[in-house]
Amino acid sequence: xxxxxxxxxTEEKPLLPEQRGLDSDMESxxxxxxxxDWKEHDVETPYGMLHVVIRGAPKGNKPAILxxxxxxxxxxxxxxxxxxxxDMQEITKHFVVCHVDAPGQQIGASQLPQGYQYPTMDQLAGxxxxxxxxxxxxxxxxxxxxxxxxxxxxxxxxxxxLVEGLVLLNIDPNGKGWIDWAATKLSGxxxxxxxxxxxxxxxxxxxxxxxxxxxxxxxQINNTVNQFNLQLFWNMYNSRRDLEMNRSGTVLxxxxxxxxxxxxxxxxxxxxEGVVECNSKLDPTKTTFLKMADSGGLPQLTxxxxxxxxxxxxxxxxxxxxxVKDRRLSGGPVPSAxxxxxxxxxxASLTSASSIDGSRSRACTHSDSTEGVGTxxxxxxxxx
Numbered sequence: 264x265x266x267x268x269x270x271x272x273t274e275e276k277p278l279l280p281e282q283r284g285l286d287s288d289m290e291s292x293x294x295x296x297x298x299x300d301w302k303e304h305d306v307e308t309p310y311g312m313l314h315v316v317i318r319g320a321p322k323g324n325k326p327a328i329l330x331x332x333x334x335x336x337x338x339x340x341x342x343x344x345x346x347x348x349x350d351m352q353e354i355t356k357h358f359v360v361c362h363v364d365a366p367g368q369q370i371g372a373s374q375l376p377q378g379y380q381y382p383t384m385d386q387l388a389g390x391x392x393x394x395x396x397x398x399x400x401x402x403x404x405x406x407x408x409x410x411x412x413x414x415x416x417x418x419x420x421x422x423x424x425l426v427e428g429l430v431l432l433n434i435d436p437n438g439k440g441w442i443d444w445a446a447t448k449l450s451g452x453x454x455x456x457x458x459x460x461x462x463x464x465x466x467x468x469x470x471x472x473x474x475x476x477x478x479x480x481x482x483q484i485n486n487t488v489n490q491f492n493l494q495l496f497w498n499m500y501n502s503r504r505d506l507e508m509n510r511s512g513t514v515l516x517x518x519x520x521x522x523x524x525x526x527x528x529x530x531x532x533x534x535x536e537g538v539v540e541c542n543s544k545l546d547p548t549k550t551t552f553l554k555m556a557d558s559g560g561l562p563q564l565t566x567x568x569x570x571x572x573x574x575x576x577x578x579x580x581x582x583x584x585x586x587v588k589d590r591r592l593s594g595g596p597v598p599s600a601x602x603x604x605x606x607x608x609x610x611a612s613l614t615s616a617s618s619i620d621g622s623r624s625r626a627c628t629h630s631d632s633t634e635g636v637g638t639x640x641x642x643x644x645x646x647x
Contacts, residue, residue: 435537
């Protein structure tokens with residue numbers, strides 16, 4: 264970290280849509296918060312410039328909520344629906360929020376120069392300590408989707424002291440094999456780039472039904488993300504290596520994530536197998552596996568209320584929701600990160616047709632300890 268002190272911000276400006284030249288396709292994405300509440304920063308890192316959007320300031324020893332989007336998206340397309348949810352806004356008012364855009368993926372980004380060497384996935388993770396340092400964050404709770412989940416997991420493996428918790432949606436910890444790589448290359452030769460990326464983001468059912476969400480995102484990916492820059496990010500993601508992590512006891516000198524993790528995937532999502540694989544590599548005492556029914560490939564878009572609820576309990580388990588901390592200080596029983604009315608065994612699966620907003624009975628994590636907030640003792644699969 265000492266070697267990064269020379270990095271400087273080169274630009275800071277309020278996030279004003281009328282100054283960004285955004286087209287009508289993105290009008291809905293500007294309703295996240297009043298324009299004056301968010302500030303844009305271009306941050307110089309050891310591996311190039313990062314576009315970062317911030318709301319709030321560090322609050323004591325609380326971690327920042329830091330997000331990283333999936334390939335084909337940016338922070339607006341990936342997270343605005345989720346962070347615009349009323350329950351999520353109630354949570355985030357207690358934290359500084361930091362959205363990170365991968366190089367060249369933000370709306371209005373200039374085309375990267377010909378011959379530009381896009382950062383590797385390891386280097387993208389290596390950019391994040393600079394962001395943490397310059398904004399004065401003590402630590403972060405990361406929310407990543409797809410490629411962003413991979414990057415945040417890599418970051419946590421390299422810099423575990425900077426990460427207090429991770430919510431990883433649609434993470435695939437495995438690199439592509441030669442057959443998958445060849446199939447991706449062939450698809451890129453025969454299809455437009457948005458149509459190549461969409462099967463990574465959406466379930467086959469959503470694509471076959473050509474849902475309104477799929478139609479909207481096909482158009483927005485095509486119109487608001489620089490296609491040259493996107494191709495570079497897409498190529499680099501498909502060239503990723505396996506995340507080097509294994510559950511303790513499975514291999515010699517096993518290394519895995521040390522922080523609490525909530526894995527999230529929609530049923531029938533393209534990333535389902537990868538998330539299951541990731542679950543097998545994590546510490547079962549610190550991991551929650553949340554499988555969301557009727558949510559398609561991007562649960563943060565289709566089920567933002569349910570995901571907000573799960574995230575709230577995840578934070579409560581870490582001691583960062585006010586009433587949890589108050590009860591802890593008063594010596595009373597401390598609820599864990601779970602929806603405490605349902606404590607399930609390690610392999611339990613809960614299904615319900617009712618909405619999570621109407622029933623507070625779905626478990627997300629479980630703790631049998633009242634001595635440490637957020638001590639999770641079981642990995643669970645929860646369908647909601």
